[in-house]
Amino acid sequence: MTYFEGFVVPVPEGNKDAYLKHAANFAPLIREVGVQRMVESWESDVPEGKLTDFRKAVDAKPDEKIVFSWFEYPNRQARDATNEKFMSDPQIAEAAGKEMPFDGKRMVMGGFDAIVEEGSGGGSYTDGFVVPVPEGKREAYRELASKMAKVFRQHGATRVVEAFSDDVAHGKVTDFYRAVKAEDGEGVVFSFIEWPDKAARDEAWKAIMADESLRPQGETPFDGKRMFWGGFEKILDTAQQQTQQTTAPVTA
Secondary structure (H helix, E strand, C coil): CCEEEEEEEEEEHHHHHHHHHHHHHHHHHHHHCCCCEEEEEEEEECCCCCCCCHHHHCCCCCCEEEEEEEEEECCHHHHHHHHHHHHHCHHHHHHHHCCCCCCHHHCEEEEEEEEEEEECCCCCEEEEEEEEEEHHHHHHHHHHHHHHHHHHHHCCCCEEEEEEEEECCCCCCCCHHHHCCCCCCEEEEEEEEEECCHHHHHHHHHHHHHCHHHCCCCCCCCCCCCCEEEEEEEEEEHHHHHHHHHHCCCCC
């Protein structure tokens, strides 16, 4: 299955255009060194949680918005090879050395291995989730997630991904483990659902929440009080850019 690098980034609201320009300039460079797809999504419907949430994850300031982002690779080996190229490519080093329109010290990132992957990418809206899951309950979580992925697809989602922490470091300021207040023996799941648009997403969730048959039965294989989620509008998707370029009409 696909390997993902997941990111949660605090970006000043006034820097949205600068962030998009930064990401757009970076995208062709990282494709050249092996990133199959890059997606950047801007905060749209991100609730505040009592214990955890996206804003707490990156110590967001009042004037900052959250970006939920990921890179895709065919496997961990391809990702590691790409990261080696990152370190040695002068163009990437130059781009990375420029002043960034966000505080990189508070960005959280890590490598995740897909355990559920249904559908294909597309659409303009993304639901993002970060979930603490005990290592011993990984298979139980995968079974539940696989069941729900089919439900989301039936309600219009273009793609559902659940990816388990594989190469997630502990940071000095922020990291995925702190974000969910992970306990000993817990991993972290980086998950997302892609939708055609926000209206389709809202309608799907309304129907799913009203379906009594989908209510949790018994103990869940994760602590729902420490998971967090939010909705994001895509601002860049290199897969869609490539599709547009491929299907663009030829003009004389």
